[in-house]
Amino acid sequence: MENSEVARVFYEIADYLELQGVPFKPKAYRRAAANIEGLDGSIEDFLKKGELNEIPGIGEAIAEKIRELIETGKLEYLDKLRAELPKGLLDLLEIPEVGPKTAMILYKELGIKSVDDLKAAIFDHKLQGIKGFGPKTEEKILQGIRIVESRAGRSLLNDAYQTAAQVLSYLQEKHPGQMMSIAGSLRRMKETIGDIDILVASEEPGKIMDSFVSIKGADEIIAKGDTKSSIRLKNGIQVDIRVVSRESYGAALQYFTGSKEHNVELRKLAISKGMKISEYGLFERKTEKKLTGDDEKEIYRMLDLQFIPPELREARGEMDAAANYRLPELVAYDDLKGDLHCHSEWSDASGTIEDLRDKAEELNYEYVAVTDHSQSLKIAAGLSEERLADQVKNIRTLREQQERPWVFAGSEVDILKDGRLDYPKDVLRELDFAVISVHSRFKMDEKEMTKRIVTAMSNEKAKILAHPTGRIIGQRTSYEFDFEKVAEAAKSNGIAFEINSFPERLDLNDINVRKAIDYGSTIAINSDAHDPSQLEYTRFGIATARRGWARRSDILNALPLDELMKRFGLK
DNA sequence: GCCGTTTTCGGCCCGACTGTTTTCAGTCG
Numbered sequence: 001m002e003n004s005e006v007a008r009v010f011y012e013i014a015d016y017l018e019l020q021g022v023p024f025k026p027k028a029y030r031r032a033a034a035n036i037e038g039l040d041g042s043i044e045d046f047l048k049k050g051e052l053n054e055i056p057g058i059g060e061a062i063a064e065k066i067r068e069l070i071e072t073g074k075l076e077y078l079d080k081l082r083a084e085l086p087k088g089l090l091d092l093l094e095i096p097e098v099g100p101k102t103a104m105i106l107y108k109e110l111g112i113k114s115v116d117d118l119k120a121a122i123f124d125h126k127l128q129g130i131k132g133f134g135p136k137t138e139e140k141i142l143q144g145i146r147i148v149e150s151r152a153g154r155s156l157l158n159d160a161y162q163t164a165a166q167v168l169s170y171l172q173e174k175h176p177g178q179m180m181s182i183a184g185s186l187r188r189m190k191e192t193i194g195d196i197d198i199l200v201a202s203e204e205p206g207k208i209m210d211s212f213v214s215i216k217g218a219d220e221i222i223a224k225g226d227t228k229s230s231i232r233l234k235n236g237i238q239v240d241i242r243v244v245s246r247e248s249y250g251a252a253l254q255y256f257t258g259s260k261e262h263n264v265e266l267r268k269l270a271i272s273k274g275m276k277i278s279e280y281g282l283f284e285r286k287t288e289k290k291l292t293g294d295d296e297k298e299i300y301r302m303l304d305l306q307f308i309p310p311e312l313r314e315a316r317g318e319m320d321a322a323a324n325y326r327l328p329e330l331v332a333y334d335d336l337k338g339d340l341h342c343h344s345e346w347s348d349a350s351g352t353i354e355d356l357r358d359k360a361e362e363l364n365y366e367y368v369a370v371t372d373h374s375q376s377l378k379i380a381a382g383l384s385e386e387r388l389a390d391q392v393k394n395i396r397t398l399r400e401q402q403e404r405p406w407v408f409a410g411s412e413v414d415i416l417k418d419g420r421l422d423y424p425k426d427v428l429r430e431l432d433f434a435v436i437s438v439h440s441r442f443k444m445d446e447k448e449m450t451k452r453i454v455t456a457m458s459n460e461k462a463k464i465l466a467h468p469t470g471r472i473i474g475q476r477t478s479y480e481f482d483f484e485k486v487a488e489a490a491k492s493n494g495i496a497f498e499i500n501s502f503p504e505r506l507d508l509n510d511i512n513v514r515k516a517i518d519y520g521s522t523i524a525i526n527s528d529a530h531d532p533s534q535l536e537y538t539r540f541g542i543a544t545a546r547r548g549w550a551r552r553s554d555i556l557n558a559l560p561l562d563e564l565m566k567r568f569g570l571k
Numbered sequence: 572g573c574c575g576t577t578t579t580c581g582g583c584c585c586g587a588c589t590g591t592t593t594t595c596a597g598t599c600g
Contacts (some may be wrong), residue, residue, distance in 0.1 A: 023586075024583060028572040059573050097589095099598050132597090136590060184600085197600085225588055230599095240600080242587090260584095267584050274578055444598060 002068050003043045007033040009069060009078055010062070015090050016081040018100040031057035031256040036066075036262065044070055062526075085313040087342035088114030095144040097137075105130060120143060136439060143220075147232075155237050156473065157540050158503035160186050160193035163237050167198060167215065172213045178202050179249055183256035185242075187310045189543035191473060191506045194239035195230075197256050212241050225489045231492045250296040255279035261315035261428055262308075269303055269319065311546040316514075330546045331525075335558045337366035338405065339535055341412065341435050341498065346371035346378035346391050347489055349530035353391075353407065355399060359532035360405040366561040369408035369536075370395060371435045373423035376414050383411070384473035385427050392430050406561055412466060417441050419455025421462070428461040433568050435498070435526075437466035438479065453481055454489040463568060464524045464556070465490060467507040483512070487519035494567070496524040496556040500536075501541030514549025521547075524556040 010033035014026040035057045036043055041425060048054050048068055052063040068074045074331050085107075092103040106112040109130050110121050117197060118141070119128060127138045155163075164182050171180060171475040181187070184197030202208050205227045212229055213221045222230040222238065229239045244252040254277065255263060271278040276285045282302055283295025292298045300307045305322040309330055321327045343349035352361075361369035372391065373382040385393060390412060396408040412435045414422040421428065428434060436456050444452065456462060468486070471477035490497060497516045500507045505528070508516060513523060517539050525541040527534055544556065552558045556567070565571040 025572055027583070031573080054587095057573070061572055097598070101597055132590085132592060133593060140589090195600095223588060228587055230588095242600095256583095256600080258600080264584065271584095276584095280586090 001073070003039050005067060006043050006069060007037040009033075009075060010036070011064075011080060012090065012398045013078055015093055016078075016085060017101075017256060019085055019093075021100070021104070028057065029062070031261075032062045032278065034315075035332055038314070040511075051281060072369055075512055086113040088117070089260075091115050092118060094148050095141065095408060096147060097140045097144045100331045102141075103350060105132075105373075108525070109407070115145060119490060122173055135559070154192035154194050156503040157186075157189060157191055157254040157506070158537070159235075160196055160237060163239075164196045164198070167196065167239055170210070170215055170506070171198070171200065171211060173453075175200075175202070175208060175225045178208075179246070182260060183253060185244075187257045188313055189311050189540070189547060190258065191509060191540075191544070193237075193517070195240055195362050198239065198241045198245045199249070199252055199256050200241065201249040202243050203245060207242050208241070239269045243423050245278065248293045248330075250299060251277070251293040252279045253296045254299050257310050257313060259314050262313035262318070265319045266303070269305075269323075273303065273304070288330060294319045307545065311543060312549065314547070315403055315569055328549050328551045331542060331550050331552045331555050331558060333539060333542050335537055335555065336363075336365070336525060336542065336554045337560055338365040338369070338557050338559050338564070339527050339529070339538060340369040340408070340410070340433075340524050341500070342368060342529045342535065343372050343412075344370055346370075346381075346387065347377075347383060351532040353395060355532040356529070356535070357398070357402070357405055357407055358534045360483065363535060365405050366404040367408060367564065369410040369435075370430070371410040371412040375410055376416070380424075382414075385423065388423070388427065389430065410435060412437055413462075414439050415452060415456040416451065417444075419452040421456060421459055428459065432570055433463040434459070434461045436462045437462045438470055442470055442479045444479065449479055450482040452484050453486050457486075457493045457495050460569075462493070462495055464496045464498050466498045466526070467502075467505050468497050469507050469509075469512065471505070471507055473506065474502050478507075483515065484519070487516055488520050489519050491519065496522040499523055499525045499541040499544050500528050501526060501539070501544075502528045503536040503537065503540060506540060506544050508544070508548070510547035512545050513545055513550055517548065517550055517554050522556050523550055523554050526557070 010029045011323060014029035018026040026464055035055050047067060053057050065075055089103050089107055092098050110126055112118050112121055122138055122142050127133045128135060133197055162184055177199040181199050181201045186193050190250050198431055200208050209224060209229050213224050217233050218231045219234045220232040227243045230238060232238050267277050274285050276283045282291045282299050284291060297307050306325050306327050308318050308322050344351060344353050344356055356368050373380040375382045375384050392409045398407055409432050411431055415436050415438050416422055471478040497508055518571055523540055523545060523547055527537045529535045
């Protein structure tokens with residue numbers, strides 16, 4: 001049973017218990033679920049080795065439930081909870097403004113068991129008959145239902161990033177000189193973003209609120225208060241703003257950056273040191289004396305912690321590492337020396353090879369690789385052997401005209417179903433290197449797929465495994481393969497795992513990056529650009545690398561050109 | 572249900588905003 005499946009069971013239990021008004025247990029189950037999701041290794045292995053209790057948040061009771069779940073495929077306790085309350089009530093909890101209390105009141109008072117029931121009840125204005133429910137509440141819940149129904153999930157990092165940049169520059173223009181920052185999951189650069197959080201330091205919060213809610217593109221003002229407001233933009237993205245005083249800005253930035261789990265750990269640490277932390281500052285617990293608040297870095301310092309970069313604040317061991325001054329020095333946003341996976345108009349992209357080179361130059365890269373699709377990927381206008389030969393010749397001529405940035409003649413070669421590559425050896429020999437990838441037959445079983453990828457890796461021109469898991473965020477899950485075996489093969493063949501920076505891919509993801517690095521693998525952060533402007537997507541790949549605790553030394557294309565040439569056996 | 576510089580029982584983060592219950596509960600982050 002997959003970790004995610006086990007986690008889902010415990011999230012469901014937490015929801016049911018919350019509906020029943022059971023205190024504290026929901027939090028315990030959610031914590032266990034979150035830790036299982038982020039686990040390094042399979043939960044089944046932990047069970048086999050009798051190491052479940054080593055996972056934080058898992059004690060005797062939950063360990064026993066995990067055992068039952070994995071061994072029998074079901075859980076009596078969950079079945080019991082399911083029998084007690086209708087399943088549709090869980091859907092009600094997805095609606096903004098509807099929490100466990102409201103859901104239970106709706107169920108008990110009106111017999112509402114599903115979102116459809118709720119819609120019908122609102123249509124008949126039945127909610128207003130309940131004590132404590134007025135017309136506004138009814139309207140708000142209806143709005144919430146519309147949002148749930150319309151939103152196709154969370155926004156991709158790239159979309160949220162663009163939107164946030166626009167909102168921020170609007171505010172900066174209106175209020176020049178004010179300190180402001182992105183906070184929340186966007187500052188942590190998570191692969192998907194629920195809503196955008198913005199923090200502003202100002203002694204005149206009212207003015208900021210007024211500007212904020214009157215921004216062009218606002219579709220709905222969800223809330224407007226003295227220091228806190230929320231709007232929904234026409235593109236569906238919710239933006240929350242919070243204004244604090246200058247003296248609290250650092251504490252607020254820390255607080256609103258999260259993650260929630262990270263903050264819980266930080267608060268606990270503060271308590272253990274006789275301090276207390278809130279969005280207003282770090283305080284001495286007994287005297288309520290404020291120790292600091294204006295500078296985020298100072299808060300970590302006063303708690304005897306190394307500064308923890310936002311990308312690491314996920315309660316995945318960063319607190320311990322920071323306490324021991326063992327945080328890795330993360331790869332920086334300007335550490336890349338080039339891009340090793342880009343497409344041109346020779347296959348399915350726009351832009352010439354010269355355009356790619358010019359964009360690489362603009363980014364101060366030392367090199368860029370042209371890696372168009374291989375022949376069998378007809379849908380992406382994969383290059384025939386003849387066209388590929390032409391392209392290589394073309395690139396060599398270009399190099400003679402202009403040496404830097406250096407243009408590598410590569411190819412994104414399909415891994416065929418039996419693990420052979422999509423060009424014969426003599427054709428591959430003409431290339432500087434090959435990026436290899438799976439673009440077909442995603443549904444193979446794990447064993448077959450593992451063998452397929454491992455076989456492909458033995459080709460001497462193969463240097464990078466592109467988008468290694470094949471997942472597309474919100475659309476397609478990873479194909480199945482044995483990560484450990486592939487990582488071993490990668491290491492012994494000198495092949496790097498790619499972080500494909502395309503916003504809907506970000507593959508490897510943060511957790512897998514960390515896993516890969518633990519196996520001793522090298523990571524290549526590539527754009528997979530299908531337009532020269534998309535070379536800038538590597539920002540999100542770098543963010544993902546940082547979230548996976550990667551250092552510069554883990555990154556293949558942080559190497560300068562001559563070292564990379566040696567690595568590729570070209571020098 | 573978990574956990575331990577509060578320590579094996581008793582606590583579990585904390586504050587803003589909203590609607591409406593005229594004093595606060597519910598939700599959210």
